[in-house]
Amino acid sequence: DVLMTQTPVSLPVSLGGQVSISCRSSQSLVHSDGNTYLHWYLQKPGQSPQLLIYRVSNRFSGVPDRFSGSGSGTDFTLKISRVEPEDLGVYYCLQSTHFPWTFGGGTKLELK
Amino acid sequence: QVQLQQSGAELAKPGSSVKISCKASGYTFTSYYISWIKQTTGQGLEYIGYINTGSGGTNYNEKFKGKATLTVDKSSSTAFMQLSSLTPDDSAVYYCARGGADFDYWGQGVMVTVSS
Numbered sequence: 001d002v003l004m005t006q007t008p009v010s011l012p013v014s015l016g017g018q019v020s021i022s023c024r025s026s027q028s029l030v031h032s033d034g035n036t037y038l039h040w041y042l043q044k045p046g047q048s049p050q051l052l053i054y055r056v057s058n059r060f061s062g063v064p065d066r067f068s069g070s071g072s073g074t075d076f077t078l079k080i081s082r083v084e085p086e087d088l089g090v091y092y093c094l095q096s097t098h099f100p101w102t103f104g105g106g107t108k109l110e111l112k
Numbered sequence: 113q114v115q116l117q118q119s120g121a122e123l124a125k126p127g128s129s130v131k132i133s134c135k136a137s138g139y140t141f142t143s144y145y146i147s148w149i150k151q152t153t154g155q156g157l158e159y160i161g162y163i164n165t166g167s168g169g170t171n172y173n174e175k176f177k178g179k180a181t182l183t184v185d186k187s188s189s190t191a192f193m194q195l196s197s198l199t200p201d202d203s204a205v206y207y208c209a210r211g212g213a214d215f216d217y218w219g220q221g222v223m224v225t226v227s228s
Contacts, residue, residue, distance in 0.1 A: 039214045048207055048218035049157070060216060092157060096213035100173035103157035 006104035023093035037096040044089040114138040116219035134208030141189035142166040145212030
């Protein structure tokens with residue numbers, strides 16, 4: 001299975017600040033169809049995960065442009081600018097290029 | 113609006129089975145696969161597999177073959193997952209989600225507790 005490694009595990013932030021979360025895969029996530037199936041989710045406390053970014057850099061409907069995704073191959077980044085209270089929670093990356101799909105271990109975004 | 117409404121929490125004994133449901137609304141059920149994901153504190157998020165809601169075809173993570181069985185009832189727009197031969201390691205929150213590869217909507221989750 002593809003191993004997804006997220007760093008850091010915990011990320012203290014001040015409101016209004018900017019942060020980056022890294023997600024690295026144990027093999028390239030470029031699919032034979034040319035797409036890269038790397039997605040980002042946020043799980044707020046007591047809630048189900050919610051889709052933020054799909055296929056590396058596409059914001060899901062209703063996701064503010066403070067969230068941006070980038071990367072290629074095995075190295076991906078989620079950036080959050082002007083952090084707001086509703087952004088706090090655990091962020092996960094997911095790869096769906098190689099079956100079985102696998103998730104990163106999560107990055108907890110919390111207030112300093 | 114798209115909703116996936118899952119059944120309630122389950123308390124089960126070791127060796128028994130449970131069947132949890134995921135009722136979809138707000139979209140054409142057979143236009144999207146349904147996936148199932150397991151969440152535990154120790155193992156994080158694990159992908160179980162998906163079902164083609166139109167054909168009933170399934171694809172399972174090897175780890176969950178023999179443990180999970182995915183089915184659908186198109187008439188009620190409901191997907192089901194049966195977990196068999198339960199052990200304490202099956203205690204988790206189980207989510208259904210819309211889609212076979214990226215999951216744009218999730219159910220609220222079902223907590224399954226396996227205890228004697």
